Amino acid sequence: MYKICAWCKKSLSADTEIEGDGISHGICPDCKLALLKAEFPTHLDTFLESMDVPVVLMDGGRHILYANEHALKLSSKNRGNYRGELGGDFIQCKHAESENGCGETEHCGACVIKSSVEITYKTGRDVIDARGFQEIRTQRGVERIYISITTIKKGDLVVLTIKDAEPPIVSG
Numbered sequence: 001m002y003k004i005c006a007w008c009k010k011s012l013s014a015d016t017e018i019e020g021d022g023i024s025h026g027i028c029p030d031c032k033l034a035l036l037k038a039e040f041p042t043h044l045d046t047f048l049e050s051m052d053v054p055v056v057l058m059d060g061g062r063h064i065l066y067a068n069e070h071a072l073k074l075s076s077k078n079r080g081n082y083r084g085e086l087g088g089d090f091i092q093c094k095h096a097e098s099e100n101g102c103g104e105t106e107h108c109g110a111c112v113i114k115s116s117v118e119i120t121y122k123t124g125r126d127v128i129d130a131r132g133f134q135e136i137r138t139q140r141g142v143e144r145i146y147i148s149i150t151t152i153k154k155g156d157l158v159v160l161t162i163k164d165a166e167p168p169i170v171s172g
């Protein structure tokens with residue numbers, strides 16, 4: 001397995017010992033420094049728009065404060081003012097439609113977006129390349145998408161990057 005920076009696509013060759021096939025995504029020191037230095041909202045939105053991957057800025061309660069253009073394309077919903085929406089409402093997670101709402105259903109304990117944001121928000125630690133899936137509503141009905149999540153704490157906010165991931169290989 002080789003690892004690339006999800007932000008600039010540069011190879012992170014220090015991590016080549018990871019076993020397995022495919023690509024793992026992280027963030028390189030240069031991109032992380034640039035991310036941490038950018039001021040919100042004055043420069044950070046410009047910086048996030050320059051990224052070639054879907055990136056959103058969330059608060060500790062998983063409300064979306066900013067989504068770049070790639071992130072907006074993840075949702076087939078007609079975009080009005082998305083700011084303040086919960087992550088599951090933003091991506092149209094099937095479970096967010098239930099009575100309890102995003103983050104509060106029996107399925108949410110396994111949600112890689114929720115767990116990554118919470119770990120990073122509470123501990124300040126980066127979560128790099130956490131894998132999972134979401135069941136989202138699309139024009140074709142509910143579809144399962146496999147994703148890789150990276151979360152980084154910036155001040156009192158969490159920067160979350162979403163990448164497509166390969167479905168896990170089921171043995172047997």
Ligand SMILES: [Zn+2]
Pocket residue numbers: 005006007008009010027028029030031032
């Ligand atoms: Zn980079």
